[in-house]
Amino acid sequence: MGRTDPDRNQTPWHYKAAYIILLAMVSGWILLIFLKPEPLSVGINQHDRSRFLDMVEGKAYKPYVYRTLLPTTTRVVAALTPEQVANALAATVENNPFLRGAFARFRWETAAAYPYLVAGLLMLLSFMGFAHYTSRLSLRVCGIDETYRMRSLLAVAALLCLPPFFRYTAYPYDPPQLFLFTLALYLLASQRVLAFALAFGLCCLNKETAVLLILVFAFTSRKQMPRQRYLAVLFGLVAWYLLIRALLVYTFRSNPGSLVEFHLLDHNLRLLVSEWNFSDLVTCLVLSGLVFARWREKPEFLKVSFLAVFVPLVVLSLFLGYLNEWRGYYEAYPLAFALAVDTVSRLDAALGARGSVV
Numbered sequence: 001m002g003r004t005d006p007d008r009n010q011t012p013w014h015y016k017a018a019y020i021i022l023l024a025m026v027s028g029w030i031l032l033i034f035l036k037p038e039p040l041s042v043g044i045n046q047h048d049r050s051r052f053l054d055m056v057e058g059k060a061y062k063p064y065v066y067r068t069l070l071p072t073t074t075r076v077v078a079a080l081t082p083e084q085v086a087n088a089l090a091a092t093v094e095n096n097p098f099l100r101g102a103f104a105r106f107r108w109e110t111a112a113a114y115p116y117l118v119a120g121l122l123m124l125l126s127f128m129g130f131a132h133y134t135s136r137l138s139l140r141v142c143g144i145d146e147t148y149r150m151r152s153l154l155a156v157a158a159l160l161c162l163p164p165f166f167r168y169t170a171y172p173y174d175p176p177q178l179f180l181f182t183l184a185l186y187l188l189a190s191q192r193v194l195a196f197a198l199a200f201g202l203c204c205l206n207k208e209t210a211v212l213l214i215l216v217f218a219f220t221s222r223k224q225m226p227r228q229r230y231l232a233v234l235f236g237l238v239a240w241y242l243l244i245r246a247l248l249v250y251t252f253r254s255n256p257g258s259l260v261e262f263h264l265l266d267h268n269l270r271l272l273v274s275e276w277n278f279s280d281l282v283t284c285l286v287l288s289g290l291v292f293a294r295w296r297e298k299p300e301f302l303k304v305s306f307l308a309v310f311v312p313l314v315v316l317s318l319f320l321g322y323l324n325e326w327r328g329y330y331e332a333y334p335l336a337f338a339l340a341v342d343t344v345s346r347l348d349a350a351l352g353a354r355g356s357v358v
Contacts, residue, residue, distance in 0.1 A: 061257030
């Protein structure tokens with residue numbers, strides 16, 4: 001496991017402040033790219049089955065309405081805020097040419113300025129949390145010394161690699177999914193099982209792919225705890241997942257739509273047969289090299305977790321999503337990033353050793 005900063009509590013406050021400011025600035029830029037309707041996606045308010053206000057009000061189509069953590073949080077915060085505040089913000093946006101133009105570019109309703117503000121802040125915090133815990137997961141599992149400089153470098157790198165994932169459509173539940181899934185992985189790698197279970201519960205409210213965390217726990221924790229406790233936690237996670245899913249299905253039983261959408265015939269077969277190109281092939285080879293190089297030497301937690309998450313996501317994307325829609329692989333991204341960090345770290349160590357010999 002990676003070593004942490006000595007005497008973390010004595011770390012100068014300006015290091016911590018600079019780190020938080022850096023994450024906020026880079027995350028803010030990534031959030032703007034994520035929210036902007038073009039050129040990468042149609043934004044969070046253009047998909048007719050999952051428009052922003054429909055999500056917040058619980059009126060969106062299935063299965064999107066089930067991904068309710070951020071929309072419901074936004075609705076609760078807005079309901080607890082004095083109406084005068086929301087009205088004043090909406091009036092400010094409507095009367096300010098710059099803000100009104102910005103809302104028009106993002107295709108947002110000015111009357112809903114306050115819900116957009118609340119959701120935007122939650123998504124910003126989610127991107128920051130994702131970057132922080134992706135960095136800490138990579139450092140911890142790969143055995144790299146955890147300094148603020150290295151943590152900042154990896155956190156920024158994790159954020160800067162995100163825009164290719166924004167292709168097609170952006171959904172307000174995507175940033176929380178990145179954050180919560182990565183947080184759960186970090187807590188599991190740290191063997192903080194109770195905290196992991198709490199993060200898992202929030203992740204279940206955010207997206208049904210939280211079920212993959214059960215597989216990760218099942219394959220990585222079998223030898224880490226007594227059998228009886230292992231089985232109790234495993235069955236507890238399954239029961240918690242089923243209970244939350246049942247409550248969501250019941251709550252939104254009257255919404256239009258279906259549990260899943262099939263895209264094997266209308267997109268994926270055509271993509272596999274004729275719509276890939278040379279640049280796609282090169283990209284896949286480069287990414288595969290970074291992830292799988294010296295596979296046998298990589299940390300066991302990363303190898304097992306990545307396969308437990310990535311393989312089911314590919315199968316799900318083949319039938320229920322778009323194979324080339326990278327956002328469908330968000331749950332595997334922090335693990336793939338950590339595996340790439342391990343590859344680069346080993347390469348750097350090998351080059352350093354060779355240089356010392358020469």
